[in-house]
Amino acid sequence: MTKLSVNINKIATIRNARGGNIPNVTQVAIDCEKFGAQGITIHPRPDERHITTQDVYDLHKVVTTEYNIEGYPNERFMKLIEETRPTQATLVPDGPDVLTSNAGWDTIKHKEFLTDTCRQLNEWGVRSSIFIDTDLNNMKGAKEVGTDRIEFYTGPYADHFDENKENAVKEYTEAAQLANELGIGINAGHDLNLDNLKFFKDAVPNLAEVSIGHALIADALYFGLEKTIEKYLELLK
Numbered sequence: 001m002t003k004l005s006v007n008i009n010k011i012a013t014i015r016n017a018r019g020g021n022i023p024n025v026t027q028v029a030i031d032c033e034k035f036g037a038q039g040i041t042i043h044p045r046p047d048e049r050h051i052t053t054q055d056v057y058d059l060h061k062v063v064t065t066e067y068n069i070e071g072y073p074n075e076r077f078m079k080l081i082e083e084t085r086p087t088q089a090t091l092v093p094d095g096p097d098v099l100t101s102n103a104g105w106d107t108i109k110h111k112e113f114l115t116d117t118c119r120q121l122n123e124w125g126v127r128s129s130i131f132i133d134t135d136l137n138n139m140k141g142a143k144e145v146g147t148d149r150i151e152f153y154t155g156p157y158a159d160h161f162d163e164n165k166e167n168a169v170k171e172y173t174e175a176a177q178l179a180n181e182l183g184i185g186i187n188a189g190h191d192l193n194l195d196n197l198k199f200f201k202d203a204v205p206n207l208a209e210v211s212i213g214h215a216l217i218a219d220a221l222y223f224g225l226e227k228t229i230e231k232y233l234e235l236l237k
């Protein structure tokens, strides 16, 4: 079954807007798990625009499902991973100034760096995942670096879903078939939502986890957090 990991970056965005502790990020994580989330994802960006360094440690104390920390594996990120030992670290090639994640890794160009990073994560007992697009050579490169999982960057799928969903998902189905042959676990995330999630899940064999944040938190403004998580879980059955 595909697990739902709720990305709570946007809860921290709202909190930071006023500088206090409302909404309480750790309480929201606890409640997301109570409502059925099978993981909590955060992306502690260097500018702390939403998730702060302190959030990473605070959440480490309360998350009881899977704790997934995403980010560019610089010294700060790797220190956070070493000190909190989350379930999973998802390596993202984001520069410090991007508005949001907008590309996957070039696993061939960055083979040595990613190999060393995945080895270090393995030594710490942290599952590695590499944010990636569906290029098949890149997929083979991901196998070479020794990652446990890949995370498909589903932004392009979401962008083209409305115009032609069959075409939009085709490359992901093909890439997933290769990942399965290579023995790499499959995660997915970015711009997944209540409209496009089920079609994607049904088209991608052995999808282990989806991490969803922006749309889910926006949906919660209308349906409430508990009902919204229930809606997403229903689509993953």
Ligand SMILES: CC(=O)[C@@H](O)[C@H](O)COP(=O)(O)O
Pocket (backbone or CB within 6 Å): 007, 009, 010, 043, 045, 070, 092, 099, 100, 101, 131, 189, 190, 213
């Ligand atoms: C890797 C990914 O696609 C998401 O985690 C994205 O990085 C969300 O980051 P923001 O919440 O800062 O847009």
Ligand SMILES: NCC(=O)COP(=O)(O)O
Pocket (backbone or CB within 6 Å): 007, 041, 070, 151, 188, 189, 190, 191, 192, 211, 212, 213, 214, 215, 216
């Ligand atoms: N890895 C994707 C993620 O954690 C959330 O992405 P989004 O749903 O906020 O686009």
